[in-house]
Amino acid sequence: MPVISVCSPKGGVGKTTLAANLAHVFSASGARVVCIDFDPQNSLRLYFGVQLSEERGFINIFTEDPKAGWIDAVINGGKNLFVIPYGKSSEDQRRALASVLADDKGPTNYLGEWQKGLFCDPSVLLIADFPPGYSPALAAISTVADISIVPLMADASSVSLFSVLENNELIDRPLNERLGYYIVLNHVDNRIRLNREVQDFAHGNFADRLLGVIHSDTSVIEAAAMQRSISDFNQNSSAAFDIEVIARKIAGLLKFDVKSGTMVLNPESQGA
Ligand SMILES: Nc1ncnc2c1ncn2[C@@H]1O[C@H](COP(=O)(O)OP(=O)(O)OP(=O)(O)O)[C@@H](O)[C@H]1O
Numbered sequence: 001m002p003v004i005s006v007c008s009p010k011g012g013v014g015k016t017t018l019a020a021n022l023a024h025v026f027s028a029s030g031a032r033v034v035c036i037d038f039d040p041q042n043s044l045r046l047y048f049g050v051q052l053s054e055e056r057g058f059i060n061i062f063t064e065d066p067k068a069g070w071i072d073a074v075i076n077g078g079k080n081l082f083v084i085p086y087g088k089s090s091e092d093q094r095r096a097l098a099s100v101l102a103d104d105k106g107p108t109n110y111l112g113e114w115q116k117g118l119f120c121d122p123s124v125l126l127i128a129d130f131p132p133g134y135s136p137a138l139a140a141i142s143t144v145a146d147i148s149i150v151p152l153m154a155d156a157s158s159v160s161l162f163s164v165l166e167n168n169e170l171i172d173r174p175l176n177e178r179l180g181y182y183i184v185l186n187h188v189d190n191r192i193r194l195n196r197e198v199q200d201f202a203h204g205n206f207a208d209r210l211l212g213v214i215h216s217d218t219s220v221i222e223a224a225a226m227q228r229s230i231s232d233f234n235q236n237s238s239a240a241f242d243i244e245v246i247a248r249k250i251a252g253l254l255k256f257d258v259k260s261g262t263m264v265l266n267p268e269s270q271g272a
């Protein structure tokens with residue numbers, strides 16, 4: 001199964017927005033997509049029409065039986081689209097998960113081995129959303145992820161974060177063992193000079209790691225408030241276009257077959 005992790009050294013840069021909307025774009029293209037939330041904030045589910053009062057998630061299953069499969073936490077989010085919420089959690093629950101994931105080294109890692117059904121189904125695309133910065137889950141997924149998509153803003157503080165990625169400082173090793181990381185500059189407003197300068201810096205120094213930009217767009221906020229995808233809310237918005245372009249680039253990197261509007265995951269090209 002192709003696994004995409006969406007992570008960033010910085011908070012509030014659009015990780016959850018991008019993870020959820022990529023899931024919507026890929027599922028609309030015909031791929032079966034499972035989106036999983038590794039952030040205790042537990043907000044990813046809200047992008048899939050799940051009610052605020054719905055508190056279940058994989059953390060509840062994990063607490064009852066650490067070796068149980070998380071597949072039972074899957075909620076249907078639309079055609080071809082599924083979400084696994086983190087769930088409402090206590091500090092003890094989060095600590096217990098962190099300690100299991102922290103031991104996640106070698107071939108029998110927790111996500112690869114105990115969650116095999118979830119992470120090794122070649123017919124399903126898995127997109128994982130993470131809290132900002134380091135997390136044990138982000139380190140644990142590095143052995144099973146195929147590509148890491150890293151949203152950053154085109155602001156001054158992001159410039160220093162490019163080198164955090166380049167030097168593998170986020171989890172003290174590469175974010176995955178396959179295609180590596182790709183940066184998405186989000187909230188871009190070309191009327192702002194600094195935004196243009198940061199884009200120039202990124203093109204000049206990290207062109208091969210720059211996947212694309214998403215413009216600052218009120219449709220993003222409005223779509224989220226209505227629990228709809230951006231393309232569904234306003235197909236003609238700049239953000240919908242930007243995310244579609246980024247999804248196509250990811251599909252190209254992962255070598256998905258896209259035929260007449262239908263995306264076919266090719267297990268052989270994934271090395272599964
Ligand atoms: N391109 C954009 N244009 C306008 N608003 C945006 C854009 N991208 C994201 N936002 C808004 O920015 C806010 C933060 O986005 P989001 O929650 O996806 O960030 P995050 O990186 O997941 O945050 P956290 O670190 O807290 O998990 C949200 O209100 C979202 O609607």
Ligand SMILES: [Mg+2]
Nearest residue numbers: 015016039130
């Ligand atoms: Mg988030």
